[in-house]
Amino acid sequence: MMPVTEHSHVMLRISKKKINCPGFATLFFNHAIDFKPGQFIMVWIPGVDEKPYTISFHSKKEFGITIEAKGIFSRQAIAMEAGDIIGIRGPFGNGFEIVSSFSSIAVVAGGCGMAPLATLIEKLGNSLFFIHGARSQQFILYPDRFGVKRHICTDDGSTGHQGFVTDLLEKKIESMQKNRDKLFDMVYACGPEIMMYRVFKICDIHNIPCQISLERYMRCGFGVCGACVCGKQVVCRDGPVFDSDTLRDMTDFNRKALLKSGKIVELDKYVSWRSQ
Amino acid sequence: MTLKFLGKILNNPIVLASGILGNSKDILQRVHDSGCGLVTMKSIGPFPRDGHKNPSVIDLGHGIINAVGLPSPGYNNMEDEWKMLENRNFPLNASIYGGSVHEYQIVAEFVSSKKPDFIEINISCPNSDKHGMIFGVNEQSSYDVVSAVKKVINVPLIVKLTPQAINIGKIAIACEEAGADAICAINTTGPGMVIDIESQMPVLAFKTGGLSGPMIKPIAIRCVYDIFRTVSIPIIGLGGITTGEDAIEMVMAGASLVGIGSAVRYRGIDVFRKINRELNNWLDVHNYTLNDIRGAAHQQKSSSGTAPACMGSSYKRSGRESESGDTDQSDDKIKLGDCKSGEIK
Numbered sequence: 001m002m003p004v005t006e007h008s009h010v011m012l013r014i015s016k017k018k019i020n021c022p023g024f025a026t027l028f029f030n031h032a033i034d035f036k037p038g039q040f041i042m043v044w045i046p047g048v049d050e051k052p053y054t055i056s057f058h059s060k061k062e063f064g065i066t067i068e069a070k071g072i073f074s075r076q077a078i079a080m081e082a083g084d085i086i087g088i089r090g091p092f093g094n095g096f097e098i099v100s101s102f103s104s105i106a107v108v109a110g111g112c113g114m115a116p117l118a119t120l121i122e123k124l125g126n127s128l129f130f131i132h133g134a135r136s137q138q139f140i141l142y143p144d145r146f147g148v149k150r151h152i153c154t155d156d157g158s159t160g161h162q163g164f165v166t167d168l169l170e171k172k173i174e175s176m177q178k179n180r181d182k183l184f185d186m187v188y189a190c191g192p193e194i195m196m197y198r199v200f201k202i203c204d205i206h207n208i209p210c211q212i213s214l215e216r217y218m219r220c221g222f223g224v225c226g227a228c229v230c231g232k233q234v235v236c237r238d239g240p241v242f243d244s245d246t247l248r249d250m251t252d253f254n255r256k257a258l259l260k261s262g263k264i265v266e267l268d269k270y271v272s273w274r275s276q
Numbered sequence: 277m278t279l280k281f282l283g284k285i286l287n288n289p290i291v292l293a294s295g296i297l298g299n300s301k302d303i304l305q306r307v308h309d310s311g312c313g314l315v316t317m318k319s320i321g322p323f324p325r326d327g328h329k330n331p332s333v334i335d336l337g338h339g340i341i342n343a344v345g346l347p348s349p350g351y352n353n354m355e356d357e358w359k360m361l362e363n364r365n366f367p368l369n370a371s372i373y374g375g376s377v378h379e380y381q382i383v384a385e386f387v388s389s390k391k392p393d394f395i396e397i398n399i400s401c402p403n404s405d406k407h408g409m410i411f412g413v414n415e416q417s418s419y420d421v422v423s424a425v426k427k428v429i430n431v432p433l434i435v436k437l438t439p440q441a442i443n444i445g446k447i448a449i450a451c452e453e454a455g456a457d458a459i460c461a462i463n464t465t466g467p468g469m470v471i472d473i474e475s476q477m478p479v480l481a482f483k484t485g486g487l488s489g490p491m492i493k494p495i496a497i498r499c500v501y502d503i504f505r506t507v508s509i510p511i512i513g514l515g516g517i518t519t520g521e522d523a524i525e526m527v528m529a530g531a532s533l534v535g536i537g538s539a540v541r542y543r544g545i546d547v548f549r550k551i552n553r554e555l556n557n558w559l560d561v562h563n564y565t566l567n568d569i570r571g572a573a574h575q576q577k578s579s580s581g582t583a584p585a586c587m588g589s590s591y592k593r594s595g596r597e598s599e600s601g602d603t604d605q606s607d608d609k610i611k612l613g614d615c616k617s618g619e620i621k
Binding site: 006007008009011042044046047049050051085087089219220221222223224225226227229231232234237251252258259260261262263264 | 295296297298299300302303305306318324325326327329330331332333334335336337340342344347348349350353354356357470472474475477479481537538540541544545
């Protein structure tokens with residue numbers, strides 16, 4: 001079996017496809033890959049494009065990527081079927097840092113930000129505080145997957161708390177303080193950048209370290225082309241996971257990002273380009 | 277080891293190649309802080325341009341193939357960036373490109389007004405049918421671009437050349453005659469192609485791409501060697517330089533400064549400091565300065581067949597040589613009085 005490497009793509013056949021919810025599908029491959037939660041791979045559909053995705057399912061012999069249909073590439077990707085071939089190179093970047101001595105951990109997922117956190121949750125085990133936010137009940141990814149209790153919030157209140165994941169995080173920290181419990185050793189978060197920024201800020205006020213996973217337009221995946229720079233950080237190589245110390249100095253976090261041309265724009269402009 | 281290059285003081289002879297990082301002031305600052313003597317901005321074009329679709333950069337292990345395709349916000353669409361760069365504490369090389377002599381001129385004049393320390397014109401990128409390389413493979417078009425740009429700028433002009441030119445030495449002469457202050461060589465070579473045999477398609481979306489990294493170093497060394505023999509302006513040598521020893525080799529071919537690009541992939545962003553340290557270690561061990569070894573490989577061995585012990589800093593190039601490319605041995609002056617211990621092997 002050809003190992004997947006950081007060099008040119010290895011072409012893999014989709015072994016099965018699972019529709020997660022409207023507009024979301026997971027493509028599975030019967031192939032081993034050396035992967036750490038939080039890393040990403042470059043996914044190539046010949047003749048279409050190549051984009052970075054995290055691995056959302058990982059075992060010794062199989063892995064899967066969850067794709068949300070947004071643009072030309074992702075629509076094409078979720079329309080693919082078992083037997084179709086896709087090129088993979090990677091994994092790239094640094095994953096989440098897991099420290100075995102952590103006894104109190106929170107994981108905060110927003111929307112498709114659940115994907116990179118899924119394998120992390122499986123690695124961390126069941127003693128963690130897990131918050132998951134989505135548009136509505138039907139968009140809760142992997143609803144029956146984890147043994148750990150999930151604190152859900154939705155935009156429309158169709159299930160769980162109606163509001164933001166940060167509401168639940170703040171409430172939990174408040175109650176920990178009130179009970180004089182030890183605060184979290186680490187908070188892991190992935191979701192819209194504004195959400196991650198708020199998680200970071202809440203954690204920072206309480207001196208809780210956090211790690212978040214950033215998204216930027218990428219080309220090379222290994223830190224030379226500069227397409228994904230965010231402040232002084234090269235997201236594909238230095239990240240995509242960044243810790244509180246780095247985030248504190250990251251001038252463009254939740255502020256600016258580069259378009260494909262290299263033009264540096266306000267984040268909302270970047271986000272609207274990316275969701276086309 | 278500070279040095280002077282075209283009238284500017286640089287902390288060291290290591291240069292960031294254009295197209296590598298170079299997208300914002302912040303990242304240029306970091307490259308500078310990582311021990312780079314001169315940072316180069318990503319090539320700036322006349323209009324906003326997205327570049328090519330992905331896959332656009334692939335690591336082949338022994339080097340990289342890329343067809344990023346000259347993305348640029350466009351010269352007059354970068355106001356915030358120029359503003360930030362006004363207050364920089366590092367020397368800056370601004371790379372530019374155009375699709376016609378006139379476009380090069382417009383971009384160059386504007387960029388010059390933003391006061392970079394140098395302007396580098398890219399007449400060598402292989403990843404566009406309309407920009408870059410089509411100018412740099414021909415002496416007349418090279419001359420035309422360089423002389424037109426030279427008229428409208430008031431900072432030193434560096435011209436970046438392509439190894440695709442049939443005779444890169446002649447292109448360098450045309451650039452020097454047109455007023456270039458320095459030559460930068462080489463841009464990516466090829467272009468090459470990688471075909472995926474399962475999908476039976478070229479991997480790069482643009483199909484072809486420029487090659488860089490260790491696999492092209494011998495081509496880069498040969499090009500710089502050829503250029504050194506033909507012009508008297510300084511050369512920034514680059515192409516596959518990954519270690520201090522590679523940098524020494526490039527200086528011996530004739531480079532005054534040494535550029536780093538793909539090595540960022542293989543050794544991280546600290547590569548600038550690492551290579552500079554390795555280069556200095558080599559010089560220390562051999563008791564040489566950079567000036568001592570610049571162009572050393574052009575030195576003829578003595579008639580007895582033994583290697584001369586050193587070249588001496590006053591080694592003079594013959595300037596434009598006969599087109600045969602044969603070395604005129606009478607110009608190879610070995611100043612034995614300057615000899616230092618240690619041999620060049």
